[in-house]
Amino acid sequence: MNNFQESCFSVLVLLVLLLQGSCSDPGVVHKAVGDSLELIADYPKDGLEVQWTYNETVFAEFDEANINLVRPKLFHKRLKMKKDSISITVEDLELRDSGSFSIIANTNSVQYPTKIIMLHVHELIRDVQIEYSDSWLQSENICTFHLRCLASGDPNPSYSWSGHQIQTQGGYLNISLRPAESATLTCTANNTYSVKYTTETVVCREKSEGQRFCIKMNA
Numbered sequence: 001m002n003n004f005q006e007s008c009f010s011v012l013v014l015l016v017l018l019l020q021g022s023c024s025d026p027g028v029v030h031k032a033v034g035d036s037l038e039l040i041a042d043y044p045k046d047g048l049e050v051q052w053t054y055n056e057t058v059f060a061e062f063d064e065a066n067i068n069l070v071r072p073k074l075f076h077k078r079l080k081m082k083k084d085s086i087s088i089t090v091e092d093l094e095l096r097d098s099g100s101f102s103i104i105a106n107t108n109s110v111q112y113p114t115k116i117i118m119l120h121v122h123e124l125i126r127d128v129q130i131e132y133s134d135s136w137l138q139s140e141n142i143c144t145f146h147l148r149c150l151a152s153g154d155p156n157p158s159y160s161w162s163g164h165q166i167q168t169q170g171g172y173l174n175i176s177l178r179p180a181e182s183a184t185l186t187c188t189a190n191n192t193y194s195v196k197y198t199t200e201t202v203v204c205r206e207k208s209e210g211q212r213f214c215i216k217m218n219a
Contacts, residue, residue, distance in 0.1 A: 028118045031093050032193035037119060039103055040087040047107040052088055055099045060088055093121050095154075123154040124194040130187055132202070137176075143204035147173045149187035151196065157189040163199075177204035 031037060041050040041062065050062035059071045060079070067081040067088065075097070080089040090097065103115040128151045135144050149159045149171045159171040164183035166175070175183055181204050188197040 027116070028120070030120050030122060030193075032122050033093060033095060033124050035093050035121075037090045037093060037097075037101070037117070038087055039089070039101060039117065040085060041103050041105050042086070043105050043112055044107075045086070047109075048086070049106055050086060051102075051104040053102040053104065056102075062086055093119075095121050095123060097121050122191070122193045123152070125151050125153040125157055125189050125191055125196040127151065128187060128189045128196050128198040130185075130198060130200045132200075134202075140176075142176045142178055143202075144174065144176045145202045147175070147185065147187075147200075147202075149173075149189065149198075151189035153189070153191040153194065155191050157191040160188050160190070162186045162188070175202065177202065179204050 048064055051058050052060040059074045061068050067083050075090055078091045098119055098121045101117040105112040130147055132145055132147045151157050161168050161173045163185040184201045186197050186199045
């Protein structure tokens, strides 16, 4: 390899190394609705300039002394700034906040690797409901209840049942009761980011001689 080829190869290697060092690997962060995301520029302050971006749009800047909001309406008064720690916190996260955040920092002599945060905001479980149907089995003299637990959330919740000597997993539950028996049952929905439950009481009740019916009551 001659001197010209060696020089070109060295320059090419240097460019590749510089490009690799210009951006750090993205960090994936999972948060629930209502949580906060703190974006810290933890670099020496002397001559430091910082830009915070959201989906490639600059929304705040730091110029060695102050943090200035470039687009204050972007997060609608949900930004908390700390110039001492050079940080911005996005408070009360919403589902629509999911996206790519970047922290771009440099001085006159140093370009720091860009920090990239991929944020995923997940929905909390808001409501848990128990739906049911029932039937009377004359031949066995029992009420049979078919219960289903329902809840919304992101990711989709898993379910568990407890009560009346029952401990089981899944969204469906079948239970049989004899006349005058009752059962108080709790369905718990869990999606990693939140847990919520509801409780209902089912009763097999005698209405009159030879007639029975099954009812569900709120606990």
